[in-house]
Amino acid sequence: MLGVRLLVFVVLCVVLMGVDARFDALKTVRSQMGLVLTPFYWLADMPVRIWKGATEQIASSSSLMAENEKLKAEALLMQRRLQKLAMLTEQNVRLRELLNSSALVDDRVLVAELIGLDPNPFTHRILIDKGAKDGVFLGQPVLDASGLMGQVVEVLPYAARVLLLTDVTHSIPVQVNRNGLRAIAAGTGNPDYLELRHVAETADIKAGDLLISSGLGQRFPSGYPVAQVTEVVRGSGQPFAIVRAVPTAMLNRSRYLMLVFSDSRSPEERAAAAAEAQADADRQAAEQAGQASEPPAEDAAEQGEPPAVEAGVAQ
Amino acid sequence: MIEGRPNNGWVIWFSLTVALLLSVAPMPGSAELGRPLWLGLVIAYWSLVLPHRGGLGAAFCFGLAQDVLAGTLFGQSGLPLILIAFLVLSLQQRLRMFPLWQQSMVLLVIFGLAQLVQLWLNTLTGNRPPTLLFLVPVPISALLWPWVFVALQWLRQRFAVH
Numbered sequence: 001m002l003g004v005r006l007l008v009f010v011v012l013c014v015v016l017m018g019v020d021a022r023f024d025a026l027k028t029v030r031s032q033m034g035l036v037l038t039p040f041y042w043l044a045d046m047p048v049r050i051w052k053g054a055t056e057q058i059a060s061s062s063s064l065m066a067e068n069e070k071l072k073a074e075a076l077l078m079q080r081r082l083q084k085l086a087m088l089t090e091q092n093v094r095l096r097e098l099l100n101s102s103a104l105v106d107d108r109v110l111v112a113e114l115i116g117l118d119p120n121p122f123t124h125r126i127l128i129d130k131g132a133k134d135g136v137f138l139g140q141p142v143l144d145a146s147g148l149m150g151q152v153v154e155v156l157p158y159a160a161r162v163l164l165l166t167d168v169t170h171s172i173p174v175q176v177n178r179n180g181l182r183a184i185a186a187g188t189g190n191p192d193y194l195e196l197r198h199v200a201e202t203a204d205i206k207a208g209d210l211l212i213s214s215g216l217g218q219r220f221p222s223g224y225p226v227a228q229v230t231e232v233v234r235g236s237g238q239p240f241a242i243v244r245a246v247p248t249a250m251l252n253r254s255r256y257l258m259l260v261f262s263d264s265r266s267p268e269e270r271a272a273a274a275a276e277a278q279a280d281a282d283r284q285a286a287e288q289a290g291q292a293s294e295p296p297a298e299d300a301a302e303q304g305e306p307p308a309v310e311a312g313v314a315q
Numbered sequence: 316m317i318e319g320r321p322n323n324g325w326v327i328w329f330s331l332t333v334a335l336l337l338s339v340a341p342m343p344g345s346a347e348l349g350r351p352l353w354l355g356l357v358i359a360y361w362s363l364v365l366p367h368r369g370g371l372g373a374a375f376c377f378g379l380a381q382d383v384l385a386g387t388l389f390g391q392s393g394l395p396l397i398l399i400a401f402l403v404l405s406l407q408q409r410l411r412m413f414p415l416w417q418q419s420m421v422l423l424v425i426f427g428l429a430q431l432v433q434l435w436l437n438t439l440t441g442n443r444p445p446t447l448l449f450l451v452p453v454p455i456s457a458l459l460w461p462w463v464f465v466a467l468q469w470l471r472q473r474f475a476v477h
Contacts, residue, residue: 006401009375013390013397016379020389021440033383040384044340119339119385121347122437122444154386161386169441189445 031132034156041116041127041159086281093275108261109143110134114254115159124150124164124191128257131158136259139219143258147225147248148172148213152259164251165226166191174226175214176205182214185227185245191252194227196243201234203241211245221262323476327368330357330467331377339384348448351456352426354381354392355399356463359422362403363410364468365477370400391436395429402428415461423457 020026116127130136132155140152142162150170154161163170168189174196175182181203185194199205209229215222227245234241334353342350354377362370378393385392402425403410410418430453437443470476 002401002404005371006397009371009397010394012375013378013394016390016393017388017436026389030383030389033380037380037383040336040339044336048341116339117341117347119347119350120387120437120442121350122449123442125386168445 031156034159038131038156038159045115083281083285086278090275090278109258110136110261112142112160112257112259114257118161122189124167124170124187124189124251125153126162126164128160128162128259129158130259131156131160133157135261136160141220141224141260141262143224143260144249144254144256146250147227148220149247149249149251149254149257151219162257164191165194165247165249166251171197172220172226173214173216174211175222176229177210177212177225179204181205182216183211183243185211193230193244193246196229196245197240199241199243201241205229205241205243206232210248221260323474324368326470326474326476327361327365327373330361330470331373333357335377335380335384338381349451349455351459352429352452354378354396355426355429356456356459357467358396358400359403359425359460360464360467362400363407363418364471366404366407370404371397374400388436388440391440392433394436395432398432399425399429415464418464419457419460422460423453426453426456 016026110130112128112130114126115129118125118127128142136152136155138152138155140160142149142151148165150162150164150167152160153163164187165172165185166187166189168187170187172185173182174185183196183199183205186197188195196205196211207229210225211227211229213220213222213224213226225248227247229243229245231244232241233243236242331354334357337353338350354374358370358374358377361368361373374396375393378391378396379389381387381392381396382389403422406421410421413421427450430450434444434449
């Protein structure tokens with residue numbers, strides 16, 4: 001009797017797995033169940049939230065003031081970067097018009113919050129608090145403040161699951177920012193680094209190179225920072241060079257992420273919009289110059305950074 | 316053993332729900348590797364003490380719920396849970412006579428088998444864990460068994476579930 005019941009349930013499980021793997025029939029069931037079960041993640045995350053809230057409540061006013069100062073200084077620096085960026089963007093658009101190629105100028109983003117991690121420690125997936133109701137779609141790129149994090153692999157009504165760059169099953173087409181060399185960065189299952197696949201022994205790549213998304217896979221927008229090369233091993237007896245790179249995004253620390261909606265406008269429309277935005281920025285800058293007497297202080301460390309990082313971050 | 320009608324079934328469902336919650340609760344860094352098989356433990360308990368209430372159905376339902384939470388294929392986490400329930404149910408007459416530590420030993424083997432099935436299913440879906448670390452939850456769950464048993468025993472007697 002028990003054996004029969006076991007057989008029934010096992011067959012049921014196997015059939016369900018087969019159907020789920022091959023067909024889309026169970027997607028609606030899954031999203032309905034997700035509607036009920038999403039609060040579980042929220043509940044499980046509650047102690048962390050409460051702890052955070054409590055520490056913020058009882059933080060001393062001096063530390064708050066220090067943080068405030070820091071944020072103000074940061075905002076000032078960002079403002080300066082932004083001004084420079086508007087000029088660069090317009091220049092970029094003009095140059096690309098000359099080249100008759102399409103340009104990535106601006107993407108719309110939606111900010112989401114992390115609500116859960118995948119309970120399986122061998123997969124690198126996270127759950128975020130935005131879902132189909134917010135317009136999130138399958139395959140949507142996800143960023144944090146410092147780089148690409150991954151893509152959406154499952155959409156529930158009020159939540160979405162994001163596959164991180166470092167998952168074993170994830171790969172992303174990248175480009176070396178210094179010389180445009182293309183490669184595929186594959187996840188290793190280790191949260192600390194990615195590996196570049198099939199890089200020739202003689203390829204011009206070295207430690208410290210910044211890898212940006214190339215946009216060739218038609219999935220990720222191009223130009224976002226992905227990783228920084230840390231180690232290049234040549235002549236190790238392998239057919240290809242071994243290249244390791246550390247993701248620039250803080251994959252296991254970021255709590256707030258951005259979902260990117262790629263721009264569907266034509267290059268001409270984008271150029272027009274960018275020019276308009278530039279005109280606005282100029283006007284604002286003129287007004288500010290009229291009001292503010294002294295320009296913001298320049299930070300020495302600021303100038304050493306490559307411009308592509310700035311463009312990537314500000315986009 | 317069956318004394319009158321089954322009552323207070325909600326306690327069983329409540330304990331299983333709490334186990335489900337614990338199975339997705341955030342854990343610090345590498346502790347994630349040793350996350351106990353909470354659902355397995357609770358299902359093993361109820362199958363052991365109340366075999367007539369049927370453990371397989373509950374194992375299947377909560378397996379599906381866990382699949383939705385973990386984003387795995389439907390039935391993928393259900394299969395190991397069903398295996399746990401089945402093995403406990405079929406060994407139930409003997410297991411009840413054992414002292415707690417001996418039950419732990421038997422459960423160590425049962426959980427090990429369940430994790431092995433989980434490994435096969437993960438490999439089938441292209442997500443093979445690179446090392447034997449996937450077995451870490453097994454001894455941890457077995458060590459937790461006496462505590463889980465005592466806690467659930469108290470709960471069961473408090474609400475007179477049978």
